[in-house]
Amino acid sequence: MATNLDAGGDGSDHITDLPDDVLHIILAHLPTTAEATRTSILSRRWHRVWTGIPALSFRYDEAPASSSTQKDQLDRIDAALSGHAATATVDVERLKIDVSYGVPDARVARWLLFASRRLNGELRLASETWWWESWEDEAKEVAIPLCERVTSMSLCLDRTLQFPLHSATGAFTALVALELTKGFVDGGELGSTLSSRCPNLKKLSLDRVTVVALPRADLCIHSGSLEQLEIIAIVSHDDVVLQVDTPELLSFSMDSCIGIVLMTRTATALKRVATDAVAIMRRFDTIHELNLAVARTSILARRWRRVWAAVPELSFRYYGHESWRTAPVCLRVNQALAACSVPTVHRLHIAMPLPRSSRCSFWLHQASSPFPWTQAFSGDESATAIYFDLYGYILRFEQAAGTFTALSTLRIRHGNVDSRELEDVLSSRCPGLKELVLGDVIFIHGGASSGLSIRSDSLEHLEIFGYMEFHGRLEVNAPKLRFFSPRCRLNDDARIVAPMLSEASDAISDVWTSIQTPRWRR
Amino acid sequence: MEVDKGKGEAEETRKVAEADRDTVTLKSSDGKLFEVSKEAAARLSTVLAGMIAGGSIDDNGTDLKQIGSEALENVVDYCNKHANSIPSAALISSSISFNTAPFKEPEEWERKFVDRLSHDALFDLVEAANFLGMERLLDVTCHKISEMMKGKSPDQIREVFNIKNDYTKEELEEIRQELAWAFYDD
Numbered sequence: 001m002a003t004n005l006d007a008g009g010d011g012s013d014h015i016t017d018l019p020d021d022v023l024h025i026i027l028a029h030l031p032t033t034a035e036a037t038r039t040s041i042l043s044r045r046w047h048r049v050w051t052g053i054p055a056l057s058f059r060y061d062e063a064p065a066s067s068s069t070q071k072d073q074l075d076r077i078d079a080a081l082s083g084h085a086a087t088a089t090v091d092v093e094r095l096k097i098d099v100s101y102g103v104p105d106a107r108v109a110r111w112l113l114f115a116s117r118r119l120n121g122e123l124r125l126a127s128e129t130w131w132w133e134s135w136e137d138e139a140k141e142v143a144i145p146l147c148e149r150v151t152s153m154s155l156c157l158d159r160t161l162q163f164p165l166h167s168a169t170g171a172f173t174a175l176v177a178l179e180l181t182k183g184f185v186d187g188g189e190l191g192s193t194l195s196s197r198c199p200n201l202k203k204l205s206l207d208r209v210t211v212v213a214l215p216r217a218d219l220c221i222h223s224g225s226l227e228q229l230e231i232i233a234i235v236s237h238d239d240v241v242l243q244v245d246t247p248e249l250l251s252f253s254m255d256s257c258i259g260i261v262l263m264t265r266t267a268t269a270l271k272r273v274a275t276d277a278v279a280i281m282r283r284f285d286t287i288h289e290l291n292l293a294v295a296r297t298s299i300l301a302r303r304w305r306r307v308w309a310a311v312p313e314l315s316f317r318y319y320g321h322e323s324w325r326t327a328p329v330c331l332r333v334n335q336a337l338a339a340c341s342v343p344t345v346h347r348l349h350i351a352m353p354l355p356r357s358s359r360c361s362f363w364l365h366q367a368s369s370p371f372p373w374t375q376a377f378s379g380d381e382s383a384t385a386i387y388f389d390l391y392g393y394i395l396r397f398e399q400a401a402g403t404f405t406a407l408s409t410l411r412i413r414h415g416n417v418d419s420r421e422l423e424d425v426l427s428s429r430c431p432g433l434k435e436l437v438l439g440d441v442i443f444i445h446g447g448a449s450s451g452l453s454i455r456s457d458s459l460e461h462l463e464i465f466g467y468m469e470f471h472g473r474l475e476v477n478a479p480k481l482r483f484f485s486p487r488c489r490l491n492d493d494a495r496i497v498a499p500m501l502s503e504a505s506d507a508i509s510d511v512w513t514s515i516q517t518p519r520w521r522r
Numbered sequence: 523m524e525v526d527k528g529k530g531e532a533e534e535t536r537k538v539a540e541a542d543r544d545t546v547t548l549k550s551s552d553g554k555l556f557e558v559s560k561e562a563a564a565r566l567s568t569v570l571a572g573m574i575a576g577g578s579i580d581d582n583g584t585d586l587k588q589i590g591s592e593a594l595e596n597v598v599d600y601c602n603k604h605a606n607s608i609p610s611a612a613l614i615s616s617s618i619s620f621n622t623a624p625f626k627e628p629e630e631w632e633r634k635f636v637d638r639l640s641h642d643a644l645f646d647l648v649e650a651a652n653f654l655g656m657e658r659l660l661d662v663t664c665h666k667i668s669e670m671m672k673g674k675s676p677d678q679i680r681e682v683f684n685i686k687n688d689y690t691k692e693e694l695e696e697i698r699q700e701l702a703w704a705f706y707d708d
Binding site: 013018022 | 641645661664669671673679680683685697700701706
C-alpha cells in the first residue's frame with residue numbers, strides 16, 4: 001500500500017497547528033529527552049514545546065572510557081533538569097535516569113530533589129556499578145527527600161539511603177510501589193518510613209539491600225496497605241530481625257537471604273510464602289506452602305516447632321557443590337527434624353549434595369515416624385511419593401522387613417543404585433507403585449555394572465531417561481503398564497512384557513533401539 | 523436514511539446494528555453519515571461517551587463539524603477494528619508495576635492501520651482523535667508521528683513536516699547555547 005509519510009503531504013505544515021497537548025504526546029514518544037528538546041530549534045512555535053513533556057528519560061548504557069565524558073553526560077542531565085525546572089509548565093509524570101557507572105552523591109541528591117518537587121508519578125534512578133570499580137572517594141550516602149506525589153520509586157544507587165527522620169513532616173502519600181536495589185539502609189529509618197509515612201504502599205521489594213544499624217539492625221514493617229513483599233539477597237552478619245506486620249499481605253517471598261530472622265504477627269490471607277532463609281514464621285494464620293531452605297543460613301532457633309505446626313509442606317534446599325559446607329547444613333536439618341513434632345506433613349523435600357549417605361539415612365529414619373514420606377532403607381507405610389536426587393551417591397535399600405505400603409511414586413535421579421536391591425523393593429515391597437522414573441541412574445551390583453529387571457504388578461507409568469548404563473539387559477514385566485517413555489539408548493536385547501502397553505511387539509522393539517524417542521503412548 | 527459506511531464495516535454489522543438500534547450516527551463536516559457501535563464509541567471516546575450519556579445524540583446524525591468525512595471514516599473504522607481485536611497481554615497486565623511506560627506499544631493491527639494513512643490523513647486523524655477524546659487512538663497516531671521524527675536532524679524534520687524556520691541565525695545560536703546539553707555530538 002502506498003504511503004506518503006516521508007514527504008510532506010500537500011505541502012502544508014500540519015504539525016505546527018496541533019495543540020501543545022498533542023505535541024507533548026508526540027515528543028514523549030521520542031526515546032530521550034535530549035532528542036525531544038532538539039525540536040526547540042525547528043521554529044519559534046517549537047521553542048518551548050519540549051518543556052511541557054510529562055516524561056523525562058536519560059539513558060547512558062555504555063560506560064564511557066574517560067571520566068570527563070561521564071562528567072559531560074551527567075552535566076547534560078543536570079542541565080536538562082534545571083532547564084526543565086526553570087521553564088516547564090507541567091509536572092513530570094515520569095523521570096528515568098539510567099547510567100552504567102557510578103554517580104557522585106551530590107548529583108543523585110539533585111535528581112532526588114527534582115523528583116520531590118516536580119515529579120507526579122514514576123521515578124527510576126539507576127547507577128549500576130561493578131564491585132571492582134571505585135568511582136568516587138566520598139561518602140556514598142544520599143538522603144531521600146519526601147516525595148509526596150511520587151507513585152512508584154525504583155532506586156538502584158549502590159550507596160547508603162537515608163530516609164526522613166522521625167521529626168520530619170510529610171509523607172510519601174501517593175507511593176504505591178517501592179523497589180530498593182543494591183544499597184544500605186538503616187533498619188530503623190526505613191522501618192519507620194514504611195510504617196508511618198507510606199499509607200498507600202502496596203508493593204515493596206528489597207533486593208541486595210544491606211540493613212545496618214546500631215546497636216541492633218532490626219527492620220519492622222507495619223503496614224496496613226502492603227500487599228506484596230519481596231526480599232531478595234539481604235545479607236546480614238548479625239541476625240537482622242525482620243518484623244512484618246501486614247494484615248493485607250497477599251504475596252511474600254524471600255530468596256537467598258542470610259541472617260534474617262523473620263517474625264510476623266498478622267497475615268491472614270497469605271497464599272504463597274517462599275523463603276530461602278531459615279525464617280521463623282511465628283504467627284501466620286494460614287500458610288499453604290512454606291519453603292525453608294538451609295542455604296548457608298546461620299540460624300536454627302527454638303521456634304521451629306511453632307513454625308511447622310501450621311505448615312503442611314517442608315522443603316530444605318541447598319544450592320552449591322562444596323561438600324564441606326553442607327556438613328553443618330545437614331546438621332541443622334537434623335536438628336530441625338529432631339525438634340519437630342508435627343502430626344502430618346504432606347511433603348518433605350530435602351535437596352542438597354550429601355557429604356555422606358548416612359545423613360540421608362537419618363532423615364529417612366526421621367521421616368518414617370511423623371511424616372508420610374519414607375524410611376526407604378527399611379520400608380515405610382505412609383509415604384506416597386519418594387524422590388531421590390542422589391548427586392552421584394549410591395542408594396542402598398536395606399534388606400530389612402517392612403513395605404512401602406502407600407507408595408505410588410518413586411523417582412531416582414543422578415546416582416548409582418544397586419539393581420538387585422531395587423528389583424527386590426519394586427517386586428515385593430511396593431504393592432501400590434504406579435509411577436517409576438529413573439533418570440541418569442547407573443545400575444550396579446557386586447561392584448560392577450548390571451542390568452535391571454523391573455517386575456511390578458501395579459506399575460502404570462515408567463520413564464527412563466538421560467545417561468543410563470545397562471550392562472546386561474533391561475527387563476520389564478508390568479501387566480498394568482500403560483505409559484512408557486524411554487528417552488535414552490537401550491540395548492537391543494531389552495525385553496518388555498506389558499500387555500496393556502501394546503499388542504505389537506515390533507513397535508516396542510523399535511522404541512528400544514531408538515535414541516531420544518519422545519513420549520510413546522499405547 | 524442514507525448511510526455512507528466506513529470501509530471496515532461489513533454488511534452484517536449494519537443489519538445487526540439496525541435491528542438492535544445499538545449504534546450512533548455521526549455526521550462529518552461535509553454532511554456524510556457514519557454509523558458506529560454505541561458500545562465502542564462510548565468505550566473509546568470520552569466525548570461520545572458524554573454525548574451518549576447526556577442524550578445529545580441525534581438520530582439523524584450527530585453533527586461533528588470539526589471532522590471531515592475522510593477522518594471520520596478512519597475513526598469509525600478504528601472503532602470497528604478495535605471492537606474486533608483481542609486485547610494483548612500487554613494491555614491487561616498488572617496495574618502495580620515499577621516504572622513501566624504508561625504507553626503500550628501499538629498492536630500489530632494498529633500499526634498497519636496508521637501505516638496505510640497518507641501524511642494528511644494521519645494529521646486529520648490526530649486532530650479528530652484529540653477532538654473526540656480518543657486517548658488510545660491519539661497515542662497510536664502520535665506514536666507514528668514520533669517515529670517520523672526519530673533520529674532526524676532539525677533540517678530533516680522541517681522537511682518532513684513542512685515546518686518553516688522563522689528563527690534568525692542569532693536566535694538559533696542562542697538556543698543552542700541555552701540548551702547545550704541537548705545539542706551535543708555523540
